[in-house]
Amino acid sequence: MSIVMPIVIGLIAVTILSLIPEPHRRPFNAIFVGGAGAAYLSGFGLGYWEFVLPVVLACVAYLGLRSWTWIGVGWLLHTVWDVLHHLKGSPILPFAHDSSFGCALCDPVIALWCFAGGPSVPGLVRARFARSAPGRTEGMRPGRSAAG
Secondary structure, three states: OOOOOHHHHHHHHHHHHHHHOOOOHHHHHHHHHHOOOOOOOOOOOOHHHHHHHHHHHHHHHHHHOOOOHHHHHHHHHHHHHHHHHHHHHOOOOOOOOOOOHHHHHHHHHHHHHHHHOOOOOOHHHHHHHHHOOOOOOOOOOOOOOOOO
């Protein structure tokens, strides 16, 4: 369950983020990943090194204003930070020991969605069901009916 739930949370996050209409989806996600860089600041688990990620992710977020790839890179950088915190024993949520481990599983799900260009999840689902709808005749050879 400690592996499945973070992935489910990542899928839920991607679905919610994909509801933001274009052309606002990418800039919002760039700002979102930039803010994620500050998630560990209050714990100071890695000492002064904690200041590195917010600075790096601010630069990556700026690049992400024009590129989904950079937003995905930002989420993968955050994943590395999650792993370091998990190994150090300094979780993102002090009351939840495995929270950084969970975050390290959730963030790559968001990164993969970003590398795919941040598509609308409901749009993808609708397109998938439209292609598999009964009575569809696309791709059939001429002279053949849908029934035969």
